[in-house]
Amino acid sequence: METACQGSRVSLTGGVVSATRIARILALAFLSLGLAAGPCSQGSANRDRHGPRDIQHYIAMLQRDERVSELDPEGVIRQLAIAPTAVVADVGAGPGVFSLPLARHLSAGLVYAVDVEPRQLDALRENLRQARIENVIPVLASYADPYLPPHGVDWIFIVDTYHHLENRVAYLRRLETDLAADGRLVILEYKPGDLPVGPPAAHKLSREKRYAELREAGFARIERFDTHRYHDFEVWRAPSAGP
Numbered sequence: 001m002e003t004a005c006q007g008s009r010v011s012l013t014g015g016v017v018s019a020t021r022i023a024r025i026l027a028l029a030f031l032s033l034g035l036a037a038g039p040c041s042q043g044s045a046n047r048d049r050h051g052p053r054d055i056q057h058y059i060a061m062l063q064r065d066e067r068v069s070e071l072d073p074e075g076v077i078r079q080l081a082i083a084p085t086a087v088v089a090d091v092g093a094g095p096g097v098f099s100l101p102l103a104r105h106l107s108a109g110l111v112y113a114v115d116v117e118p119r120q121l122d123a124l125r126e127n128l129r130q131a132r133i134e135n136v137i138p139v140l141a142s143y144a145d146p147y148l149p150p151h152g153v154d155w156i157f158i159v160d161t162y163h164h165l166e167n168r169v170a171y172l173r174r175l176e177t178d179l180a181a182d183g184r185l186v187i188l189e190y191k192p193g194d195l196p197v198g199p200p201a202a203h204k205l206s207r208e209k210r211y212a213e214l215r216e217a218g219f220a221r222i223e224r225f226d227t228h229r230y231h232d233f234e235v236w237r238a239p240s241a242g243p
Contacts, residue, residue, distance in 0.1 A: 055117065063097060071159065079225060080184075089178065091156060092114070095123035104133070113139065115139075116140070148175075154179075158186070160190060184237060185235070187233075192206050220237045
């Protein structure tokens with residue numbers, strides 16, 4: 001992942017600047033560069049190897065009112081009582097169904113919006129521009145690494161993306177190194193079996209398999225909320241985190 005920043009200079013004066021403030025400055029810089037550069041990719045293939053090939057249709061599907069209503073991002077954020085100063089990563093962010101509500105809630109915090117598909121991040125940037133949101137950093141990830149700051153994230157969200165991850169146990173162990181000492185992993189995943197919405201049953205994982213993988217990676221489930229008709233909503237603690 002490369003960003004051309006030659007010729008740019010940021011001058012910070014007036015004493016100590018908080019890490020969150022610096023991150024906000026960087027977020028705005030990255031967002032501006034992304035908008036100026038235009039679309040990241042014009043190819044036809046989806047870099048998300050488990051997603052549909054038609055990216056624009058997929059982006060529209062992810063933002064459907066019915067899906068957003070079922071996920072209820074604002075309700076999830078309220079349920080978790082996330083501090084407005086938190087640093088949150090949205091892994092598999094897509095066009096920002098969770099990233100934007102998180103950013104609005106984090107009045108003094110920051111969101112890393114992570115995706116492997118450049119055109120998802122193009123859509124995210126446009127949504128951020130229209131909403132005038134400046135505390136989101138789009139991150140183009142690889143399949144094995146979300147490129148998050150080590151031990152620098154308070155919450156990591158994986159929404160409708162867990163079954164897309166490859167080498168999941170290794171990936172979860174990588175995420176553990178990105179979480180702060182008391183960090184939490186939030187998973188919203190379509191419930192198994194045949195449902196009127198979401199992916200086919202054959203494309204989903206059983207709860208038993210998901211739980212086994214998370215526990216193999218060292219995570220412990222600490223909360224499960226029965227708030228969604230079609231989604232499991234769980235919070236997991238990293239091995240290094242306290243109770």
